[in-house]
Amino acid sequence: MAEVKFCGLTRSVDAAEAVRLGAAFAGVIFAGGPRLLDPTRASEVLSPTVGSGTRRVGVFGAQGVDEVLAIARAAALEVVQLSYGESREHRVGLRAAFDGRVWAVKHVSDVRDVEAAADWYGDGIDAIVLDAAVPGQLGGTGVALDWTAVAPAVARLRRRGRVVLAGGLRPENVATALRTVPADIVDVSSGVESAPGIKDPERMRAFAETVRAHEVQ
């Protein structure tokens, strides 16, 4: 059963909608780009999740371990998502210092990238986020992986630990994605927006309902 993560939130009304839809995760961006927040604003945006079952995720870029920890504390994050997942120093450092969950992002060009990430679970991380590799960008691109090409390698990866499927997911394609490449969590940012950082409640609802319908098939 795939869980849903709505990411790139910039408005508390969208976080409230994520909670209402039963999303497992709500994410905010500290990695740059049009959805970037500071920790104070992130706390405000994520306030509807407090006391709900929806966990707060922060997406980080090049920040060092101490800076990630300080932001995570200030924004009461429960998950840190490391867009510089390639850095073993970041994976090991955060795992040792952070009480919550640590996810590391693998940017995927082809199946070899998926295979190369398998050893990361040995660093104690809780999940690997697979996103499409787009030169010069860390995420929020709307670009999808070649699901068919990576499916066997992702199945092997899931025997080692949890997999978050990201990149170019939308209400219109998430059922196909899950049929092609099963994942523990599906992560969407731009695919449920009317403009960068502005979520469309109808698209959020359609995404969550499509994932739920897939589960009962």
Ligand SMILES: O=C(O)c1ccccc1N[C@@H]1O[C@H](COP(=O)(O)O)[C@@H](O)[C@H]1O
């Ligand atoms: O969403 C962003 O703006 C962003 C910026 C910098 C790093 C990561 C970002 N988002 C992450 O990108 C993927 C997928 O995004 P999309 O659905 O293709 O738009 C997801 O993991 C977001 O957390």
